[in-house]
Amino acid sequence: MNRPMRRAVQSTTVLSLAIALAACGQTDATQKPQAAPGGRTIGLLLPENSSSTRYEAFDAPLIKAGVAGLCPDCTVDYANADGDAATQKKQFDDLLAKGVKVILLDPVDSKTTGPWVEAAAAKGVKVVAYDRLAEGKVAAYVSFDNERTGELQGQALLDALGPKAAAANVVMINGAESDPNAAMFKAGAHRALDGKVKRIAYEQSGEWKPDVAAAKMTEALHSLGKDGIQAVYSGNDGMAGPIIDTLKAAGAKNVPVGGQDASIDAVRRVLTGDQAFTIYKPYKPETDAAASIAVQLVEGLDISTVASSVTDSGTLHIPSLLLTPVVVTKQKVAATVVGGGLYKAADLCTPPYADACAAAGVK
Template identity: 80%
Template sequence: MNRPTRRAAAGTAAALALALTLAACGQDDGAQKPSAGGNKTIGLLLPENASSTRYEAFDRPLIEATITGLCPKCTVDYANANGSETSQKSQFDQLLAKGVKVILLDPVNAKVTAPWVEAAAAKGVQVVAYDRLAEGKVSAYVSFDNQRTGELQGQALLDALGPKAAAANVVMINGAETDPNAAMFKAGAHRALDGRVKKIAYEQSGEWKPEVATAKMNEAIKALGKDGIQAVYAANDGMAAAVVDALKAAGLKNVPVGGQDASIDAVRRVLTGEQTYTIYKPYKPEAEAAGSIAVQLLEGMDISSSASSLTESGGQRIPSLLLTPIVVTKPKVQVTVVGGGLYKAADICTAEYADACAAAGVK
């Protein structure tokens, strides 16, 4: 597992993001190094848009806006792999062929990227691992503290179970085994749950696919029976939605279910009580930091002093910025995803959810 090593932090995440922005802007005294070859295009490769809506709704527009805001002459060459490792490899190769000098990469399968990064380095191209830590000697890593995310997910289930936790059987539907973040979410959740619930009675990968999560949840229900499941950990909201539907179809009620990503449908399920919690990752500071670092690298700057931590991976120590996620339960919807500007209350509170919003004080 990739392990973050803390150094002296440069202040809060917001302050660090601002520092990155200012550094990327540079001065007008000619001190900036010119980008190698004069190519002002930054590649952006995101992994999918089916299981999680965040990439198209938030990450892409925020990163693009940051890059073009800092570097008006820069362009962003964007592609989404739609969950296909083969497609992403082709997209990566195309960026190298076009002569880009920096690639922001959120890998479909982080375990296969070392040769990609090596091939990029041979052409003088720097790779920034975004959200998931790509293998290989990447120049920087921007994400959330993923093990802490899993701990928060597990603790939220414990909080929902209350005094019933010690006698609870928990089902875990984890993320894809090709995703290093999924391993860290899983490890964090186990750290919170192990020894505090009766047992993890069923645990499988849902592969970040709702249809797989449905099949696995149905297997768990068949294996454990309707009285044998007291809570379900789902690694993200797309799979949590599938779990909620499977539980409903089987006639199981009042089973706490958690997810991650604060998708708008998940926030609505939290308000109606169908989903117990989600995890809110403020995408804006993550995306802005990644865009800032990409511009800094394009301009030939050293970004190591801007990182708040180092992450050990494959014998390398990668300059990293790891942000802290936030648990969203029904009472916290207003102060988190609405107060934080992720959604407007009007976007969440359509006619179908007006009563649930009013009851939770979402306005």
């Protein structure tokens, strides 16, 4: 699979979504077009709900709300594959059978989706790749700049190591090899780390699964010893938690571990100092863009006001919106995930974390 190469033509502000609001004109209730069954239904297929809490907690409800705000007579038909590509294929086929005209797809395994997308296109169905780039001629792609995300992870790990970086053995527990985003995170992290640390001493895929990540961390400890690991790159927060637990159980100390997704448990670990950083990807700009593009495609409108950059994937040039994530350290929790509205301080700072929140100025 060719790794996507992005042209730097990115949208400068998510406020351009306001243009989309004006573009998606509301149809008078007495003059609705007589669409085919499912024609004003937008399919939404998300990949998992066990190894990452974000999809059920944020993506699905925010996309539904975004679609409802733009198109009151549109509906969202949602399903989660729980990490199983065969289940997602059935969900995709079910949406085609229902006659939907637009599908937002976050693939479990992007390498399998080419024939799905082609089958949809043959029926006049537009597929929008959401968060992960699906194979096939998708109509648009909405995500964060994933190589930049990896670079930010790598640089944040270097910052956590400080002057110890040059002599550091680093362990990398990457995401699933079936996920193209994981390859881009990995490439970006290597760009930041290679030549700045002593070596990447152990590197394996954790498959986005907490138990696999813990097992790989155990292997690394057996290979390098608890004193032979100075930092750990974790592909996401779901794996970072068990990695940290495994290091603690082995008696390893002062080993910075960083992830991404800004899950609430990870932010709490950042506050207590157990996790060095996480990466905050503000969900609402991404979900708003996905909802806007989907509604415009349902309405037969031009999507270039939102998908104003281009992702090159092989011979395909895909209209895209790529957003920039934010590093969250203890000092930045208040200004980022709390200030940005992801979490309320009261929800984040439950009694076990009250002192850590106070020390970080989260209130």
